[in-house]
Amino acid sequence: MIEMKVTIADVAKRAGVSKTTVSRILNGNYRHNTPETIENVLQAVKELEYRPNALAKGLKSMKTNVIGIVLSNFKNEFWFHVLEGVEDTCNAEGYNLMICNSDGDPTLEEQYIREFQMRQVDGIVINPTVQNQTLYQELVENKFPMVVINRKVPDLHANNVVVDNVKGGYLAVNHLIETGRSKIMALTYKNENISTWQERVQGYKEALKANGYNKESFCVLEIEHLKKAFKTIEQALDKDPQIDGIFSTNNMLTLELVDVLKKLNLHVPEDIGIVGYDDTIWAKHIHPPLTTIKQPAYDLGKESAKLLIEQIKSKDTNSVKNIIFQPELVIRESSSNTD
Amino acid sequence: MIEMKVTIADVAKRAGVSKTTVSRILNGNYRHNTPETIENVLQAVKELEYRPNALAKGLKSMKTNVIGIVLSNFKNEFWFHVLEGVEDTCNAEGYNLMICNSDGDPTLEEQYIREFQMRQVDGIVINPTVQNQTLYQELVENKFPMVVINRKVPDLHANNVVVDNVKGGYLAVNHLIETGRSKIMALTYKNENISTWQERVQGYKEALKANGYNKESFCVLEIEHLKKAFKTIEQALDKDPQIDGIFSTNNMLTLELVDVLKKLNLHVPEDIGIVGYDDTIWAKHIHPPLTTIKQPAYDLGKESAKLLIEQIKSKDTNSVKNIIFQPELVIRESSSNTD
């Protein structure tokens, strides 16, 4: 059993060599070393159960092999899949991961980014609140490795990994039309800054247009807060009984929607067809099984981390990549044809 | 805009004082300082946008204000709630969080714990694979701050934060009996090491006994892997048509169960009453709404982190706490009385 912290000096002494030699061998620079020396050092390391202090290493080398991820929401399962992808990549690439939750608060977001910087993380993956424009710009200017995921930040010359939300909205709504719906409502969050919702709604509009509808037929219900969702949806549906198709741009809203429909005794898919966003774990198990737009959340995380680490390693600090994943329509009963 | 990394020396020079003074003031030891000096230093810090290097700080002070969390599963929403609790506490207490996923693999678990140690985290929260007994013991002996969550490790003198699983199982099964079920099956994962499942099943047995059943009536279905769940459940139900109540000890298994029941055309709650574990986001939205055993996942995370930080701060390194949260029965349609 080890008592005190054992340092590289202890190993050096034990092996009868200098700290430099130990350091070199441990870092793979043993090209010029005697097999015996190597053996001795490795032996000493083992006997003493030596574990290098990553702080000291990082301080010296200005590289920590740690990346940070700034999430803005721990409520939606989508982010857990993303996180799993990021974590897997970190493991594969020899990085460790710091995590935090801005909870959508720009102040907290800035605080966390600063903390990550003070901890000398090599870079960050961030789902931005999109409300700290100056900060984001500063990071880019300082060439701080960064990958923005899921959302777009206007005019920001940074790596960006997203899913094609316009496409997602289009797929959903076009499918509703194809299955015989004529008055389709889009359900979305109200948030001026978040590209995600806007784009899905844009896809909704494009699908309607492509099918010969005009602007007067657009019907977008914006929810200010999840807690208000039930009531707002109920009122909207009461007001317009013609609605026979609903495209929900968010899976948490979908669950509320399902409850409202149940309460109003509206049957799915007979009275109303619905398409949700994100092929969640529960999507195919609710009643009726839910047609969804599936996003490759895991891959989103995986590729984001890969891209970040790529940027960290290559010192080509100016090139910026834009990765766009494609969503997918998963058809289930909730949108069955009722013609 | 700042060009180069600004260090404490730059601030000192700018303020016309020594590094020592800057350090003291920045760390709250300004009791002996002239208001002017303080003002000057703070001014310089602001002008230079100085951000202390946490690596250097940690190297010197042997304290990083970082804790690590070792999870064993990113698939179950339960862990996301736990994580949110941990993260909130970290934020409140001025800590940052490192995260990793052992994925149930003891080798990976050990690797991650070692990495966290090398990074000098002040302590860890861990949902253990329970297969690295020697390692856990070593950590305890070395007085490495640690909180074990959700599972129990036999003979380990460490902080432990769990939910009362026996109670959970008891509540579920007692409820099924009260609502008129007579042949009740428990659905669980097969895993010799994990206390969680064993305890829930024990609660199942105790409830049966308390209601006058004998051991012959115990019916426990062990699933080896989620992928085999559907088939295994289907076979069991085929074999024993008498079963009219099912207690599922895991929410992922519950979803499979629901599918099987649908396929076999068994109606819930008329033909079979079911009670699931974890009051997931979707529990009340599936068909029929699911009666569940609710666990305070968020609080579990929150209190675990608090306990860990408490241990880190107090140098009383021998006292160990055992926190047991109580589960709760949430009654919905899936277990409605059909007498």
Added chain:
DNA sequence: CTGAAAGCGCTAACAT
């Protein structure tokens, strides 16, 4: 009230 100097554990010139 403030500063000089030593050193945390490691790496990387620059010797030899």
Added chain:
DNA sequence: ATGTTAGCGCTTTCAG
């Protein structure tokens, strides 16, 4: 092939 030396940026005695 290996060692010496000088820091990385910070905190902390110990002096003054």
